Amino acid sequence: MLMTESASLVVMKFGGTSVGDVSRVKRVAEIVGEYRESNPGVGVVVVLSAMAGETNRLVALAKECVERPNPRELDVLLATGEQVTVALLAMRLNEMGIPSKSLLAPQVRIATDSRHTNAQIEEIECATLLEALREGGVPVVAGFQGIAGSGDITTLGRGGSDITAVALAAALKAETCFIYTDVAGVFSTDPRVCGEAKLLERVSHEEMLEMASLGAKVLHTRSVYFAMRYAVPLIVLSTFAGPFEPGRNGTWIVNEEELMEKPVVTGVTLRLDEAQITIEAMPSSIATMAALFDGLSERDVYIDMISQESVGGDAVNVSLTVPDEQSVTALETIRALVPSLRANGVTVERDIAKVSVVGIGMRYHTGVAARVFRCLARENIDVQMVNTSEIKLSVLVARKYCDAAVRALHAEFIPEGATVSAKG
Numbered sequence: 001m002l003m004t005e006s007a008s009l010v011v012m013k014f015g016g017t018s019v020g021d022v023s024r025v026k027r028v029a030e031i032v033g034e035y036r037e038s039n040p041g042v043g044v045v046v047v048l049s050a051m052a053g054e055t056n057r058l059v060a061l062a063k064e065c066v067e068r069p070n071p072r073e074l075d076v077l078l079a080t081g082e083q084v085t086v087a088l089l090a091m092r093l094n095e096m097g098i099p100s101k102s103l104l105a106p107q108v109r110i111a112t113d114s115r116h117t118n119a120q121i122e123e124i125e126c127a128t129l130l131e132a133l134r135e136g137g138v139p140v141v142a143g144f145q146g147i148a149g150s151g152d153i154t155t156l157g158r159g160g161s162d163i164t165a166v167a168l169a170a171a172l173k174a175e176t177c178f179i180y181t182d183v184a185g186v187f188s189t190d191p192r193v194c195g196e197a198k199l200l201e202r203v204s205h206e207e208m209l210e211m212a213s214l215g216a217k218v219l220h221t222r223s224v225y226f227a228m229r230y231a232v233p234l235i236v237l238s239t240f241a242g243p244f245e246p247g248r249n250g251t252w253i254v255n256e257e258e259l260m261e262k263p264v265v266t267g268v269t270l271r272l273d274e275a276q277i278t279i280e281a282m283p284s285s286i287a288t289m290a291a292l293f294d295g296l297s298e299r300d301v302y303i304d305m306i307s308q309e310s311v312g313g314d315a316v317n318v319s320l321t322v323p324d325e326q327s328v329t330a331l332e333t334i335r336a337l338v339p340s341l342r343a344n345g346v347t348v349e350r351d352i353a354k355v356s357v358v359g360i361g362m363r364y365h366t367g368v369a370a371r372v373f374r375c376l377a378r379e380n381i382d383v384q385m386v387n388t389s390e391i392k393l394s395v396l397v398a399r400k401y402c403d404a405a406v407r408a409l410h411a412e413f414i415p416e417g418a419t420v421s422a423k424g
């Protein structure tokens, strides 16, 4: 990533709901104007998402047109959502007397690899942005998009505007990267699932990485990675709840050393986008397991949980979870392998949910698993699979229990009144 000499500047990213219609775009322009007034001399770079629902609408259009959209063309289509909002905001800022220019990824030069629909940022050029800032203007950058070496438009994966914002903040050595969204910050669980969710004042990078990858979509996992790797000061806050005010609106994402307390569990998360695949009555041997997982890795299938259950003799049922969008590929691959594995067949279950508890305090405490199982047993919720790491424990449950499981685990681990409860 190209680094530049540091100037005093901040990056402000506004998500889809924050720019969901023209009146909200106008409100965003006011927030930018107010920030400039109270922080004279501090440059502001804005990053925007598409209007809420627009990227889904574009995906649906593509799928209406063809069954399997070509990824290159899909990226050309999806990148249009952000083009609309950046132009509208720049118009509005200019009208308010704040010089502003909208910039698409090829104009900034946000260079990515060529993995269409899931591209990774490789380098960001800062010259155009710095020039706009030197002229006293506000560059408004389209999030979520990039440009591959071939000159093709790419996108960074769903929710990818967060990545654009933090990567720009890193490249520009910004003082702070503000992620404005539709809730007051990072909560102990999704406030839309659990009314008891608490606003967290500070969350460590490691916890946020786990929470994001386990379903807390308030930040994209790779944006947290950039913040950690390049030490970008990061704040998540609501567009609709006034300025950043610790305890009321906003969460700092910080290094572990900056945390005063390390509760056992900081957050409870939920993912609904995985599928469970079971290979039935396969002879148990390391060689057959290796053949099974070799086959899946050749097709680039991501595997999350794995379990094995004896079903008599030397036969086992092997279950694994994969991202739902890869379940068709995984099924095709395994079906082709069933004869050589000498298994009975393969089934898929999509009515599942992964519920996780996350906390760096888990490193220093024992008995977390016992509490999780006791708590779910009280609610009569069966656990189908388990996965643990140093700072998280995930359980797979039937989809119908997902909200009940989140609420029960939240009540079990997050003490009432531990943090201020506030929603944006």
Ligand code: ADP
Binding pocket: 014, 015, 016, 017, 018, 049, 159, 180, 181, 182, 183, 185, 186, 187, 188, 189, 190, 191, 192, 215, 216, 217, 218, 219, 267
């Ligand atoms: P944006 O469009 O601003 O990027 P997203 O929809 O991507 O917003 O992310 C914000 C949403 O994330 C919230 O509306 C909330 O429902 C959801 N969310 C899930 N888990 C959490 C959590 N632990 N804390 C805050 N929000 C969460």
Ligand code: ASP
Binding pocket: 015, 016, 049, 050, 055, 056, 081, 143, 144, 157, 158, 159, 160, 161, 162
């Ligand atoms: N518009 C893109 C999406 O909906 C990117 C983003 O909003 O972060 O996934």
Ligand code: MG
Binding pocket: 015, 159, 162, 217, 218, 219, 220
């Ligand atoms: Mg988002």
